[in-house]
Amino acid sequence: MAQAPVIPLPGTGLVLTAQRRVTALLTGDMHARPAAQAELQQLYALAWRILLGLRSHVNWGPDVVHTVLAECGTRPPELPETDIGQDAHSAALGTTLASIALRPGHRDHEALYAWAFGTDRSLKTKPNAKIGTLAKRWLPGGPELAGRALTRLDAEASLHARLRYSSAAPRPRWPSLRSEAIERRAAMTPAMLWPSWTMRLLPPARTERNQRADAFRRGCSTFLHEPESCADSRLSR
Numbered sequence: 020m021a022q023a024p025v026i027p028l029p030g031t032g033l034v035l036t037a038q039r040r041v042t043a044l045l046t047g048d049m050h051a052r053p054a055a056q057a058e059l060q061q062l063y064a065l066a067w068r069i070l071l072g073l074r075s076h077v078n079w080g081p082d083v084v085h086t087v088l089a090e091c092g093t094r095p096p097e098l099p100e101t102d103i104g105q106d107a108h109s110a111a112l113g114t115t116l117a118s119i120a121l122r123p124g125h126r127d128h129e130a131l132y133a134w135a136f137g138t139d140r141s142l143k144t145k146p147n148a149k150i151g152t153l154a155k156r157w158l159p160g161g162p163e164l165a166g167r168a169l170t171r172l173d174a175e176a177s178l179h180a181r182l183r184y185s186s187a188a189p190r191p192r193w194p195s196l197r198s199e200a201i202e203r204r205a206a207m208t209p210a211m212l213w214p215s216w217t218m219r220l221l222p223p224a225r226t227e228r229n230q231r232a233d234a235f236r237r238g239c240s241t242f243l244h245e246p247e248s249c250a251d252s253r254l255s256r
Contacts, residue, residue, distance in 0.1 A: 026092045033083070034090050037115040040122075057161055061121055064160025065135060066113030069120070072138030073112065080134050083127035087115050136171055150176045150184065151194075158193065166191040182245040196247045208243050211236035 028034050041062070044055040077084065091111055119125045120132040140153060150172040157164040169184045169191035176186055185191045196204075212220075217236050 028090060032090050033087050033119065034111050034115045037111075037118040040118055041114060057163075058121070061160045061164055062114055062117045064157065064164060065120055065132075066110075066117035068139040069116045069135050070109055070113045071142060072135055075142065076134070076138040079138070081127040081130040083119055083125060083131055084116065084134070087112060090115075132167065133171070136168060150180050150186065154184070154193075162193055165193055178242075179245055182242055183248060185246060192247055194247050194249045197249060201244055201248050204244055208240050210240060212239040212243075 041059075044059055047055050072080070073084070073088075077088075091108060116131060116135075119128060120135055122128070125131075139156065150169065153172055154165050154168040157168045169186040173181060173186035173191075176184070181187050183194055211233060212235075214236075217232055217239070220239065221232060221235055
């Protein structure tokens with residue numbers, strides 16, 4: 020093994036910094052294990068997608084992609100679509116870039132996640148897929164990764180989807196309410212929104228249809244059932 024060719028890594032470089040982070044997660048205090056396990060799950064899910072992006076979209080990556088490639092010898096991994104990159108070279112590349120995308124502090128933190136999200140979307144999903152379908156691909160990495168995906172998809176979501184996933188909120192939520200909870204919410208909601216709320220929320224009338232306050236009140240009462248509701252649990256309306 021002393022004769023094996025190796026790539027020397029800079030002691031203060033990004034790769035060894037990521038290695039120290041993973042070591043800290045694996046050897047941390049017992050009480051911190053749930054949080055460590057969640058972060059390792061995120062690293063795995065994001066690293067795999069980054070490795071697939073390196074195969075086909077490396078030239079579109081932010082500067083940090085090329086910085087990490089230079090540390091590891093400039094060679095992108097040659098992975099088939101179903102390979103998760105179990106060799107040391109792929110693990111170093113994927114884990115380092117995933118750790119940067121997950122933890123703020125690097126100047127390319129957001130750009131790297133945006134690149135990883137965009138390449139994964141171009142490789143794996145239909146062009147007109149709904150935001151729930153797109154974000155669900157990130158759910159195996161945990162609710163935080165799925166929430167970041169929903170935040171990026173908010174601008175192209177319908178009103179119903181934005182309410183259901185809270186994608187415009189600081190922390191989007193994956194729908195979890197079942198039929199029983201929706202029914203309780205419906206029982207506490209009037210068939211028409213409270214008149215005082217209607218006066219505050221009613222948009223300026225532009226057409227005769229918009230002047231119908233009763234239709235607006237019914238619509239808003241219906242929308243109150245949408246947040247966090249699962250697709251198979253919506254009340255029929």
